[in-house]
Amino acid sequence: MDKKPVESTPLLEVKNLQTAFSINDSWHNAVDDVSFQVGRKRIVGVVGESGCGKSVLSLSVIGLLPKVNSQIRSGSVLFNGKNLTRLSEDEMNDVRGKDISMIFQEPMTSLNPVLTIGYQLQEVLFNHMNISKAEAREKSIALLKSVGISRSEKLIDEYPHQLSGGMRQRVMIAMAVACQPKLLIADEPTTALDVTVQAQILELLKEIQESNDMSIIMITHDLGVVAEMCDEVIVMYGGKIVEHTDVDTLFYAPKHPYTKA
Template identity: 75%
Template sequence: MSANYASNHQTPLLQVKNLQTGFKIDGDYFNAVEGVSFNIQRKQIVGVVGESGCGKSVMSLSIMQLLPAGIGKIRGGEIEFEGEAISKLSDKKMNNIRGKDISMIFQEPMTSLNPVFTIGYQIQEVILNHEKISKKEARNRSISLLKSVGIPRADKIVDEYPHQLSGGMRQRVMIAMAIACQPKLLIADEPTTALDVTVQAQILELLKSIQEANDMSIILITHDLGVVAEICDEVLVMYAGKIVERANVEELFNNPKHPYTDLLMKAIPKMDEDVEKLATIDGLVPSITNMPQVGCRFSNRCPKAMPECMTITPQLGEVAAGHEAACLLYDSSWPSGEKRQKEREGASAV
């Protein structure tokens, strides 16, 4: 992380330092998240984007310490919340933080909600786990929470089961559970996936209003850049377990630096363009068992790749004020700097 970037973002709510998270496969660990570092400021909404399999959800589960036991493991780095190292806390101590100070909206509300318990029971369980209040008070608060997230007939819904609600309503229940104890940090993992466009807009508007009302920070994990543009302040772009670009949302959309981010932007359909075929990115994200150990992990898919990209691992560095990218195009210490790339493009045009 650059010194300028760090100095402009003091006393962060969350600090992730060189995080490495691996999974055990056939007796060996393979990292799904490799050397990830970033800060989350208070009252900030940070989007994390990238294709499926790039490590977004694994990173969030690492923060929450909800990796599958015996298979997933934080293998290195530190996670600090309000200055306290939480990556090595006991289950009991982490349980005091999880749900109260840091909460999470999971990717699929139908599988995240327990089908055999009522909506009210599941919300009350969160409240009673962290606060010493009566069951009656917890029930009344559950009804108030359901109302606050826009669920009609909250006094009746509280006694219904997940299968009786639509996808949009279930997602609102998940949000109510996540904000039940007014957390300081909310992690929303693909909160609008599988919802229709109208409901997506409502959920995003709801998250934004809750964030403003509670002075909460949000990590919004998504593959939808439209969602990021709608509510985020800053964006982290991930590829193959690493952060390849970081900038505020306006800068990233107006001036993407990393070739991967640029291709993601070009793949967004535009209303004012009539094209027969949408832009795509050739190839696939490498699997964790076949991850390149040297060089840029995007090099085999990158239209601007140069020989050095196969053997030199780029580091995340500042390429403009408050804008960082991990790409040799902007690393003047190697022959493949930006000037050389422009020369190559000019030669190929002739």
């Protein structure tokens, strides 16, 4: 197999992806023949009505589909040219957090309530880096500072419930970018937050994207977020991609009826 130089391979290339759920012994496609690419340092929005497959698509990419009743039926997810759908669970654990990270809509469900913020952040670092406890603590404090938490020396020993929603989402972002992944998938990262906090979090994501040369897949219901943040946008409908254009084209000349609406 000839190897293309890294820069000419897209960061992420999803090809003919089909992900299905097993319901009463038959398969139902939630993601149906989806193909798209995410270039380096690009922010790609994914929009579409509730249930159209946005979350299932991101879980397929990062390998976190519920194993009991779902599976990737066909297609591939190439990250830097490497097919992630072929990786073992161990190999995928290696990719997750280091190369690709995800932040979820409701940070309370993804932070462990009985562990301190510092413990959870250091766990991510230990997974992918060979560092001492003291180094991990120092790095965690610096990471929390970098996401705009000024009292991070204190906060590191606190528990998730002691933090506001906006603070928790900042912690989630710190965890997601701790190992400087090249791709961040953000599934409705600000929906649970009030408008001013939402704007601050989006601003923070944009800053990190620029300083880390990261790409983002930004799932959102909010076309304002798309206009503000994204370079291109994918519109999904019924498990399929019905439109994929740069953001300016979407707002001036939408093609699909859903987009127009």
